[in-house]
Amino acid sequence: MIDFWLAAGLLLLVALSFLLIPVLRGRRAQREEDRTALNVALYQERVAELQTQQDEGVLNTAQLDTARAEAARELLADTEGVQKPRESRLGKPLPLLAAVLVPVLGLGLYLHFGASDKVELTREFSQPPVSMEDMTQRLERAAAAQPDAPEGLYFLGRAYMAQDRSAEAAKVFERAAALAGRQPELLGQWAQAQYFADNKQWSPKVQALTDEALKLDPKEVTSLGLLGIAAFEGQRYQEAIDYWNRLLAQLPEQDNSRAALQGGIDRAAEQLKEGGGAVAPTKAAASLKVRVDLSAEVKAKALPGDSVFIFARAVKGPPAPLAVKRLTVADLPVTVELGDADAMMAQLKLSNFPEVQLVARISRAGQPTAGEWIGRSQPLASSTTTTQQLTIDSPDKK
Known part of the structure; x- marks a missing residue:
């Protein structure tokens, strides 16, 4: 920060020079003017002295004229090269006043509208934090300096969760979701923070957040893990196993958390068996491949940014989609895979x-339940393995 103020001071001196140089030039012009006035006074005194000498009979008329001419030449020689003083309508006090007020006003405006706090934060983040508390304090200052940056709020919320400050984390994730849109990952983090802030009590608010997150992204890992925890705490062990198995399918093979997650699944299975139940057999995962395209008529009317929802629903069963993908018209034509993981x-x-x-x-x-155009397939077995062709070609009747 010291080098910043040194640079600012140097620029300030340069600015002051433009204000003070005219004042210094004015003083020089004043000195030259004073010297000219003195030479004129000496000339007049010499002329008066010569006139006295003529009156006394010391000089005749010819000698008087010669002496006057010599005095005039000396006056011209002394004043030669002297510039005519510039007239200023502003006067001298105004530049001096400006020289004082400009830096003071500039400093005040910078401290009010400037970004010195962000400069300092950039320098801080270039150095590794000495502790988790230090990192959290930096993130708090960053969030205060940039309150409209959802990324900073997200990392601040994660830091709060690492310090068991779940109530504060829930508020931060809520602000981030309001700024960045209700992104699935943000909703999952918000639901998790709210759950722990409520002392692990499941609430309609947490349920709504997890439902919304999984509706947008059925593979959202935080929501899947949280639902598994809530089901286990509520002794709904089969649900916990199902949620954690879905989460396990999303984790890379080298992920260190796989072992802990598998341990949770095993404990849920043991609890289920001790209660006289049996773990439901894992069914072979179903997967359908479908290629989606537009008819020529719809292609001429649809906009590239329009949302496209591709989903499968049971022919005989609940109307809720069984698997969903969300794309845009710009992505079409496209081949997607709908499976149990969705x-x-x-x-x-x-x-x-x-x-x-x-x-x-x-x-x-952007509403999955209503839109402008739609395409539907004929009923087919969920075990179908061949790629299906689906064309959006009809108005979506309300």
Whole structure:
């Protein structure tokens, strides 16, 4: 920060020089003017002296004229090269006053509108933190300096969670979701923080957040893990196993948390067996491949940014989608895969229903339940392995 102020001081001196140089030049001009006035006074005194000498009979008229001419030449020689003084309508006090007020005003405006705090934060973040508390304090200052930056709020919320400050984390994630949009990952983090802030009490608010997150992204890991924890705490061990198995399928093979997650699944299975129950056998995961395209008529009317929802729903069963993908018109044509991993709820999987229908809907408002155009397939077995062709070609009747 010292080098910043040194640079600012140097620039200030340069600015002051433009204000003070005219004042210094004015003083020089004043000195030259004073010297000219003195030479004129000496000339007049010499002329008066010569006149006295003529009156006394010392000089005749010719000698008087010669002496006057010599005095005039000396006056011209002394004043030669002297510039005519510049006239200033501003006067001298105004530049001096400006020289004082400009730096003071500039410093005040910088401290009010400037970014010295952000400069300092940049320098701080270039150095590794000495502790978790130090890192949290830096993130707090960054969030205060940039309150409209959701990324800073996200990392601050994660830092609060690492310090068991879940209530503060929930508020921070809520602010981040308001700024960045209700992104699935933010909703999952918000739900988790709210759950622990409520002393691990499941609430309608937490349920709504996890439902919304999984509706947007059925593979959202934080929501899947949280639902598994809540199910285990509520002694709904089969649900916990189902959620954690879905989460396990998302984790890379080298992920260190896989062992702990598998341990949780094993404990849930033991508790289920001790209660006289049995772990439901894991069904073979269903997966459908579908290529989605637009008819020529719809292609001429749809906008590249319009949302496209591709989903499968049971022919005989609940109307809720069994698996969902969200794209845009700009992504079409495209081939996607809908499977059990894309289920929004553990009990609503493709593999749980023998017959399904594929649907693709364009919604300019981004609503999966209503839109402008739609395409539907004929009923097909959920075990189908061949790629299905689906064309969006009809108005979506409300």
